[in-house]
Amino acid sequence: MAVLDRRRGAARTSRGEEEQFRLLLQSFRDSAVFRLDPDGRVSSWDESAERLLGFRAMEILGRSHERFYVEEEVARGRPAEDMAAALRHGIAEHEGWRRRDDGSLMWANTVLSPIKDGLAISGFSCAVRDISQRKQAEEELRETEEGFRLLVEGVKDYAIFILDPDGRVASWNTGAERMKGWTAKEIIGQPHARFYAPQEAAGARPAADLAAALENGRHESEGWRLRRDGSLFWASVALAPLYDGERLRGFSSVTRDMTERKRYEAELAHRALHDPLTGLPNRELLLDRATQALARAARDGNCVAMLFIDLDRFKLINDSLGHAAGDEALLQVADRLGESVRAGDTVARFGGDEFVVLCDAIADADEARTIAERALAAIGTPMRVGGSELDVRASIGVVTSVDGEADALLRAADAAMYAAKNRGGTRISMFDPGTMRNRAAERLRGERDLRRALARAEIHVAYQPQIRISDGTLAGVEALARWRHPERGAIPPSEFIPLAEETGLIGEVGELVLREACREARRWETLKVSVNFSPAQLLSHDPVAVVGSALEESGADPSRVCLEITEGVLMADAPASTAALAGLRDLGVALAIDDFGTGWSSLSYLRRFPVSQLKIDASFVQGLGAQGSDDAIVAAMVGMADALGLDVVAEGVETDTQLAALRETGCDVVQGYLVGRPGGPAAVDHMLRGC
Numbered sequence: 001m002a003v004l005d006r007r008r009g010a011a012r013t014s015r016g017e018e019e020q021f022r023l024l025l026q027s028f029r030d031s032a033v034f035r036l037d038p039d040g041r042v043s044s045w046d047e048s049a050e051r052l053l054g055f056r057a058m059e060i061l062g063r064s065h066e067r068f069y070v071e072e073e074v075a076r077g078r079p080a081e082d083m084a085a086a087l088r089h090g091i092a093e094h095e096g097w098r099r100r101d102d103g104s105l106m107w108a109n110t111v112l113s114p115i116k117d118g119l120a121i122s123g124f125s126c127a128v129r130d131i132s133q134r135k136q137a138e139e140e141l142r143e144t145e146e147g148f149r150l151l152v153e154g155v156k157d158y159a160i161f162i163l164d165p166d167g168r169v170a171s172w173n174t175g176a177e178r179m180k181g182w183t184a185k186e187i188i189g190q191p192h193a194r195f196y197a198p199q200e201a202a203g204a205r206p207a208a209d210l211a212a213a214l215e216n217g218r219h220e221s222e223g224w225r226l227r228r229d230g231s232l233f234w235a236s237v238a239l240a241p242l243y244d245g246e247r248l249r250g251f252s253s254v255t256r257d258m259t260e261r262k263r264y265e266a267e268l269a270h271r272a273l274h275d276p277l278t279g280l281p282n283r284e285l286l287l288d289r290a291t292q293a294l295a296r297a298a299r300d301g302n303c304v305a306m307l308f309i310d311l312d313r314f315k316l317i318n319d320s321l322g323h324a325a326g327d328e329a330l331l332q333v334a335d336r337l338g339e340s341v342r343a344g345d346t347v348a349r350f351g352g353d354e355f356v357v358l359c360d361a362i363a364d365a366d367e368a369r370t371i372a373e374r375a376l377a378a379i380g381t382p383m384r385v386g387g388s389e390l391d392v393r394a395s396i397g398v399v400t401s402v403d404g405e406a407d408a409l410l411r412a413a414d415a416a417m418y419a420a421k422n423r424g425g426t427r428i429s430m431f432d433p434g435t436m437r438n439r440a441a442e443r444l445r446g447e448r449d450l451r452r453a454l455a456r457a458e459i460h461v462a463y464q465p466q467i468r469i470s471d472g473t474l475a476g477v478e479a480l481a482r483w484r485h486p487e488r489g490a491i492p493p494s495e496f497i498p499l500a501e502e503t504g505l506i507g508e509v510g511e512l513v514l515r516e517a518c519r520e521a522r523r524w525e526t527l528k529v530s531v532n533f534s535p536a537q538l539l540s541h542d543p544v545a546v547v548g549s550a551l552e553e554s555g556a557d558p559s560r561v562c563l564e565i566t567e568g569v570l571m572a573d574a575p576a577s578t579a580a581l582a583g584l585r586d587l588g589v590a591l592a593i594d595d596f597g598t599g600w601s602s603l604s605y606l607r608r609f610p611v612s613q614l615k616i617d618a619s620f621v622q623g624l625g626a627q628g629s630d631d632a633i634v635a636a637m638v639g640m641a642d643a644l645g646l647d648v649v650a651e652g653v654e655t656d657t658q659l660a661a662l663r664e665t666g667c668d669v670v671q672g673y674l675v676g677r678p679g680g681p682a683a684v685d686h687m688l689r690g691c
Helices: 002-026 047-053 071-075 078-089 134-156 172-182 205-216 259-273 284-302 315-322 323-340 365-380 407-424 434-454 492-501 504-522 545-554 568-572 573-588 604-607 628-645 656-665 680-686
Strands: 029-036 041-046 092-099 105-117 122-131 158-163 169-172 219-226 234-245 248-255 301-311 346-351 354-362 383-385 389-390 394-401 428-430 459-468 476-483 487-492 530-531 561-566 591-594 613-616 647-650
Touching: 002 259, 029 047, 029 158, 029 561, 047 122, 071 078, 071 346, 078 092, 078 365, 105 134, 105 628, 158 172, 205 219, 205 234, 205 248, 234 259, 259 284, 284 301, 284 354, 284 407, 301 407, 315 323, 323 346, 323 354, 323 365, 323 383, 365 394, 365 428, 394 407, 407 428, 407 568, 434 476, 434 492, 434 504, 459 504, 459 591, 459 680, 476 504, 476 647, 492 504, 504 530, 504 545, 504 561, 504 680, 530 591, 545 573, 613 628, 628 647, 628 656
Parallel strands: 394 428, 476 530, 530 561, 561 591, 591 613, 613 647
Antiparallel strands: 029 041, 029 122, 092 105, 105 122, 158 169, 158 248, 219 234, 234 248, 301 354, 301 394, 346 354, 383 389, 459 476, 476 487
């Protein structure tokens, strides 16, 4: 009984102290005290709580105290955590956002403490105080302190000190000591000429700067300044005279360390004149050096040579191994060129896979050719890139001159390089002014005429029959572009197709042929029409959309259209070409490998890609029936295709001997002048009628 009385007394004492605390807090308009039951529901509510939190007693009694917390804290379980902490530690205090009845937020200090009735927990006392103003003041102070910190850090590159009328240091601050290294004891009384770079300090520059400040009221300059340890930094210095009435008292000197800006400006200047990948001079710097070299050559009576170097089929490296491997190969080529030329020569990267070497003060064209041969040999040595061994080849155009314009020299070397690339055999071509100018003029005329031909519908489509060997019936046709010039007559494909590829017009020519072929395929219904699909078309912006549009526009059955692609596309195995081939397959068109045997195709490529036909190149067909290995090679090709379930078409069949040999191999279909020359749609109609 005595124990029970003591517990009741203690409870009355606790409630009395709590009531005194509650009454005390009620006197503060920014505080409130209320009770929660053991489950966290509000069990008491007074005027102070209503005033602070906005809820009326009838609205909040019996409701969870979670209503005072913001949604993020409720989601994280913060209300329950606070109650558990109060039970563990006897009190839980927390600062954070609390929600009022009107939805507004306040930054509050919340104290939870358990209320005990003997050993049992009868609820919690919850004291809430609005500390938003304090929080705002703390934030403003923090921002002020941060701003002051940034201000101090922002002027760390400045040194401010005073000179006497004779230019000797009269005062020295910590900023000056930090920047220049001298302490005040070491430097006061010393002439300000000590801060200049040695070559300027020995001259009249220090005195001239003071004189300019006196004359103009202020003088600003930039230049190298000296630190105590002997190092130099790029400084911006502002000098201004200080007067006491009319008497000169001295000068103020404000120095700013501009070394980083100077370095940045130098880096920008370097980037403007150098290739970002290799660090070699770019076109602008190359032409500037070529201009100077030509001027020296005209004065001294020697020659200048320019070598224009283009890496052959470099795109295959990017497409097969990725652009990182391509960049690594370019870096190795740049290093090899630098090692192969003379010490004073300039190696520049012109762009992409093109390099230019400028040779100053050479004896004659023979010496220039010798340098080109060394460069070609250096590039041609196998290199390892990304775990693969690459055999890089190049074409080099060489021009020599004793005067003239740098641009003209560059154009001549470029023309010579194209001559080397197109000629085959040797990969070095010396510039021949007459021949190459004529060739360049012809190329420009050809490009102009081809553009006009596309605009004037001079390009038409001819169809060459593909005949089944077994019964001589028509298996399909190949759509071929033909050009009839209004003045020059028929221009052979061997002339205008390479021109179209070189000028980027092959896409327009190819799409013209594709659309016309699809229209005829719709009319012929059961006949398969093959169309050459160039790598440029396959790697264009959206080849699937182009083919899909042609099919939709014509209404042709996709299975009656076959797109012929070259082996090089498969070898490249680039993500773009792989995705395009998959997209074309999904359209339902057939895919054939054109000129099979001239590239690097392997069984793995034939199995990986959705091709249904092989076209054996005419170069293998030409040797059939003669003494040699072509019969065995073609037989092996046919056997491989048969094992893979692929149809075979042999191109360039011109003799009965070739046809007989192909029949022996089991070849399915042949194409060539022996079985049918290209003709218009009417010729195909005639064959279909069996006439």
